[in-house]
Amino acid sequence: TPLHSALHALPKCEHHLHIEGSLSPSLLFRLAATNNVPLPDSTLDPSFASISALEERYLHFTSLNDFLHYYFIGMSVLITASDFESLAYEYFARAHADGVLHAEIFFDPQAHTHRGIAYKTVVEGLSAAQKRAEEEWGLTSKLILCFLRHMSETDADVAYQEAVALGHFSDGTVAGIGLDSSEVGFPPEIFREVFTDAREKGVRRTAHAGEEGDASYIQRALDLCYTERIDHGIRLVEDEGLLKRVAREKTLVTMCPLSNVRLRCVSKVADLPVRKFLDEGVRFSINSDDPAYFGGYILDNYCAVQEAFGLTLGEWKGIAEGAIEGSWCDDGRKKVLL
Ligand code: HPA
Numbered sequence: 001t002p003l004h005s006a007l008h009a010l011p012k013c014e015h016h017l018h019i020e021g022s023l024s025p026s027l028l029f030r031l032a033a034t035n036n037v038p039l040p041d042s043t044l045d046p047s048f049a050s051i052s053a054l055e056e057r058y059l060h061f062t063s064l065n066d067f068l069h070y071y072f073i074g075m076s077v078l079i080t081a082s083d084f085e086s087l088a089y090e091y092f093a094r095a096h097a098d099g100v101l102h103a104e105i106f107f108d109p110q111a112h113t114h115r116g117i118a119y120k121t122v123v124e125g126l127s128a129a130q131k132r133a134e135e136e137w138g139l140t141s142k143l144i145l146c147f148l149r150h151m152s153e154t155d156a157d158v159a160y161q162e163a164v165a166l167g168h169f170s171d172g173t174v175a176g177i178g179l180d181s182s183e184v185g186f187p188p189e190i191f192r193e194v195f196t197d198a199r200e201k202g203v204r205r206t207a208h209a210g211e212e213g214d215a216s217y218i219q220r221a222l223d224l225c226y227t228e229r230i231d232h233g234i235r236l237v238e239d240e241g242l243l244k245r246v247a248r249e250k251t252l253v254t255m256c257p258l259s260n261v262r263l264r265c266v267s268k269v270a271d272l273p274v275r276k277f278l279d280e281g282v283r284f285s286i287n288s289d290d291p292a293y294f295g296g297y298i299l300d301n302y303c304a305v306q307e308a309f310g311l312t313l314g315e316w317k318g319i320a321e322g323a324i325e326g327s328w329c330d331d332g333r334k335k336v337l338l
């Protein structure tokens with residue numbers, strides 16, 4: 001890509017990264033062996049026959065749910081705080097190499113507590129990696145606790161209350177809450193109570209919406225869950241009025257181009273509404289979502305957008321600036337990033 005070095009040099013923020021989605025097949029197999037975690041029998045699913053077979057399988061996801069099946073099996077190899085620390089430290093190292101200065105990363109506590117891994121263990125490991133990344137590279141970061149929307153609101157509340165009880169929202173250990181996993185059939189308002197409580201406590205809020213679900217999922221996330229951001233949000237183009245509102249309110253849309261192609265939300269990057277968002281003044285950032293599953297880290301996503309849309313450096317600077325403004329770090333840090 002012609003602008004490759006300029007894209008590398010841009011002050012980048014990442015806002016849509018599932019830390020469990022940075023688990024590569026090679027680390028997955030290594031941790032499965034170390035931790036004695038059984039993987040699916042390869043006579044039942046040949047994808048688990050080898051690292052390369054699994055890598056090959058990741059090229060052929062047919063939908064969000066098809067991906068999620070592998071995503072939840074993959075993370076079952078994460079057992080100790082040190083596993084979570086290594087995973088996150090390796091992500092931060094890679095993000096730093098791509099020119100990321102600030103990262104706000106998702107984690108899925110319910111996916112761990114439901115298989116006997118304590119919430120505290122997960123957060124202890126992630127926090128240790130955050131501290132090292134800031135000390136070593138000046139890379140700042142935040143944690144966003146995501147609820148799994150295919151599980152009940154009661155179950156989400158259990159995860160939320162555990163973080164509340166440990167003081168993790170008030171001491172900044174966890175900056176906000178999000179909503180991920182299967183979208184269609186699990187609208188945001190199922191979780192309205194926990195989001196309303198978060199708003200009252202001053203906890204930041206976001207939700208995946210308009211990835212596979214239609215534009216009404218975006219409207220419901222904003223109006224019924226008071227989200228300050230929209231994750232993916234590509235189907236915003238289907239509702240012109242809502243799009244104009246999101247532009248006017250400067251709501252950050254966290255796009256993930258390579259993810260959308262791999263999960264067949266669009267057939268190619270050029271079909272994403274990047275030009276439309278720029279023309280209408282929708283604030284958005286470019287992110288990697290689950291880089292170990294979707295074939296690229298953040299810079300790969302920037303480059304894929306550049307190849308498809310041929311933006312000017314000025315447009316890129318505008319995108320990077322919007323991403324900084326839409327971050328959840330304090331104004332002092334934003335000033336340094338800008
Ligand atoms: N969508 C919903 N849930 C997810 C995703 C995604 O893109 N990645 C990890 N969990």
Ligand code: ZN
Nearest residue numbers: 016180208289
């Ligand atoms: Zn996501």
